[in-house]
Amino acid sequence: MRRALAVTAWGPERLDIWAVHPINKGALQKTWQPSQWEPRELEWHGRPARSQFAYLLTVVSWGRGRLDLFGVGRRRLDPPETQHQLLHKAWVGGPDWWPHPEWNALGGTFWTAPAVTSWGQNRLDIFARAGGGHIKHKAWYGGKEWDPPGEEWRLLFGRTIGEPAAVSWGPGRLDVFALGHLGQMQHKWWSRTNGWGPSQTRWDDWGGRFLSSPAAVSWGPGRLDVFVVGENRRMLHRAYVNGVWWPSELPSGDADWEDIGGSFSSAPSVASWAPDRLDIFAVGTSGQMLHKAWAGGPHWYKSQYEWHELGGEFSSAPSAVSWGRDRLDIFGLDPQNHVLHKAWDGRNWHPNELSWERIGGPMLNANEAALAEAPAQA
Secondary structure, three states, X not given: OOEOOEEEEEEOOEEXXXXXXXXXXXXXXXXXXXXXXXXXXXXXXXXXXXXXXXXXXXXXXXXXXXEEEEEEEEEOOOOHHHOOEEEEEEEOOOOOOEOOOXXXXXXXOEOOOOEEEOOOXXXXXXXEEEHHHOEEEEEEOOOOXXXXXXXXXXEXXXXXXXXEEEEOOOOOXXXXXXXXXXXXXXXXXXXXXXXXXXXXXXXXXXEOOEOOOOEEEEEEOOEEEEEXXXXXXXXXXXXXXXXXXXXXXXXOOOEOOEEOOOOEOOOOEEEOOOOOOEEEEEEEOOOOEEEEEEOOOXXXXXXXXXXXXXXXXXXXXXXXXXXXXXXXXXXXXXXXOOEEEEEEOOXXXXXXXXXXXXXXXXXXXXXXXOOOOOOOOO
16 A cells, blocks of 8 residues: 655645645645645645646655655646656745746656655755666756756666655765565665765665565664565564664575564555654554654664554555654545544644544545556555
């Protein structure tokens, strides 16, 4: 089960949530600013228009008042053969998006939503799965042109399935994770000093067999945490701490993973609101949302293998985000593809521990769309 909603926070008490209309395939937006939804109740803004999207959108912010929105689809007047190119639009405050009213076409032919990360102001790195499962890359440095320019992309190979995950733990550092065609975990990294590792065309093969796309997060320099659902549907975790992966390797040479329990039918989503803090969410095989937290020290909450039940019934993986200390917002689709929301304010869950707020829908559910080349995954 995959995610269906894109969400980001560019400042305290600000959320931007994006979905795709199930019929006209246009982009829909809802914002939280401060203390109320805009538009209110169940309504969503149908903007920016003039494009149709095949999958869910991806949104990222590299600074206050800045949003970059990406989606695989085609512009209204483009020929049908361009329906899987990557489109982009940016917002820097004010009423209009750039370009206006159309979208910027970045080319390519892609089969999942892209993974996008930023390691500083005016820097974006995009990773998307193309034909044959190969990952392609494009970067923005804040000038007038993308790298590679126009509709060209940098080929990173890979033979992957599902959606890649990309994260940065500091300026000049990128880490990318994706499942290989046999369901094994693959990892590639880039540093400003040494370029691509192991190389531009090779990936570090961690072995194993997994049922979901990975989720990755960084809460500080030199720190990464990766989560994925294993073959037995339990959640697995691996951490990078100052140059060393933990757990290390098995005698076979495959990567070892920490088992943190549960039984899951969706990919995980992870958020961090402070150093030494992680909150992981995923849909259990019972259909409800499950949560686990780590706040430093040797122990997980509730325990190594137990998970906190948050209720609900879901047809998509969650999308989790934090806009400040002690704040979490979690979104997902119910069985009718309506958008559900729950928030944590440092003391309590809202609307309560087991209930969810409905804020609109129905929306396009990527789990019901025809995802070419993608095998069944959590």
